[in-house]
Amino acid sequence: MTRLAARLGLALPLLQAGMGAVAGPGLCAAVSRAGAGGTLALYKEPPARAARLVREVAAATGRPFGVNVVPEVTGPAACLDQLRAVLPELPRRAFVTSFGLPEADTARAVQAAGHPLVVQVGTLADAGTALGLGAAVLVLQGTEAGGHLLGRLPVDLLLTAVRARYSHAVLAVAGGIATGQDLADAVARGADGAMAGTLFVPAAESTAHPQFKRRVVEAVADDTLITSLFDIGWPHRPHRVLRNPLTTTARRAPATFIATARVDGRSYPVPRYSAAAPGEGTTGRIEEMAMYCGRSCTRVTARHPAAVTVARLSREYESARSPRTASPGLADVTTARASGSHKPDRIQER
Ligand SMILES: Cc1cc2nc3c(=O)[nH]c(=O)nc-3n(C[C@H](O)[C@H](O)[C@H](O)COP(=O)(O)O)c2cc1C
Known part of the structure; x- marks a missing residue:
């Protein structure tokens, strides 16, 4: 321990x-x-x-x-x-x-x-x-x-x-x-x-918007970047997000409302460049919102209940800490590290 x-x-x-x-x-x-x-x-x-x-x-x-x-x-x-x-x-x-x-x-x-x-x-x-x-x-x-x-x-x-x-x-x-x-x-x-x-983020119990979950599962590290674009509501702090139409356009578009978030039965307008991430109750131009995502996304390959993911990590962690008991099935997990440009084969979670 x-x-x-x-x-x-x-x-x-x-x-x-x-x-x-x-x-x-x-x-x-x-x-x-x-x-x-x-x-x-x-x-x-x-x-x-x-x-x-x-x-x-x-x-x-x-x-x-x-x-x-x-x-x-x-x-x-x-x-x-x-x-x-x-x-x-x-x-x-x-x-x-x-x-x-x-x-x-x-x-x-x-x-x-x-x-x-x-x-x-x-x-x-x-x-x-x-x-x-x-x-x-x-x-x-x-x-x-x-x-x-x-x-x-x-x-x-x-x-x-x-x-x-x-x-x-x-x-x-x-x-x-x-x-x-x-x-x-x-x-x-x-x-x-x-x-x-x-x-x-893609866990079954996560309240991220389904499009956000899908993009994280599909992304590799090089699909993320550090920017300061999404500064409305949280200025002066760089953030790592998934690339989207706003991060690839040179000129800043007007900060008009692009989406509506619903929390506790109430609606809140979301301006373009808001720091708010898209949750399950958000509607509108989800693809333009801040989808925070780390370089680890290359090795995030599935949507599962969180308990399945924690159990997988526990098994892998124990195997890695005592290599002689490692099961051969872990090979594609452990060799799937580093690269920012390709997604490993799907990691099996039981
Ligand atoms: C979608 C998303 C939202 C986050 N929101 C918060 C937050 O509200 N509070 C916080 O302490 N950290 C937040 N973080 C940052 C994490 O604390 C942590 O630094 C980060 O997730 C670690 O990197 P990883 O995402 O590659 O695992 C957020 C990260 C992500 C991906």
Whole structure:
């Protein structure tokens, strides 16, 4: 068992990323029940609804799960409001993940409630600050990752730098994780586990739009790029997305409404270049919306219930950690790494 698994009470040292429009109660609970770190995205959820979603997860799993906040988007005050609403609803073994550095009073609120604080960072300096805030786990995000990017280093370089400076820190890597072999490789390089987002976008329980799921399954790494285009609602933060008609056009088109998102029975217009990803209730020009996707998509080849994917990763991880027991059927998974330009044969998930 790695220190990440021990610290958070997980069977597999893998966290599912909190993902706005993708990671609702269904995905979080399914991943948690399967023994990995299912995480509910709170993103811009108002406090009362956030508390209701947490109750839904707590009723659906008896194993640890997390809630994810994005202070940079909500602002520190609204982030604290979200947490004040959800902390009383969290079971004892739940954890809180923050995308980027939280304010000190946010960190204190989580710690005072007795929950481990997991902070995702992209630089060595932020790693030190997060540890100073009392983070129990650091997630080191590399530029391979899907979604908004916290730094400029590939994940291996960041891991090497942070491990050298903070030898005792509990570290998970984010970016490039889609198989148990990827996870085992990260652990062999000094991580205590990993976080994966893109891997779970196509999951049966994910609330991503079906077109988004299909594109992730079909994509290879070179179909993604880092851009700053989708800045409405979340400015000044580059992000890795799937290429689409907007990313391939030189001139910026008008930011008129191109889609409608439906949440809790209410409709919200979505402007072109919005940071919002297409969820299952979104209608309109889905192909022009931000489909966040990491380079790991090359090895994401199927839509399955999350439990099937977690079970596959567990098997592959165990085999990779004890090579003599590896089954021959894993060969096409483990050799399907690296290339950004072709999709491996479909990985069989039983
Ligand atoms: C569709 C999508 C949405 C995301 N939304 C969030 C979010 O709301 N909060 C967050 O902490 N991270 C978010 N991320 C980033 C993840 O935390 C993580 O860095 C990333 O998924 C890791 O790379 P991978 O997608 O290649 O596994 C998102 C990533 C994706 C792919």
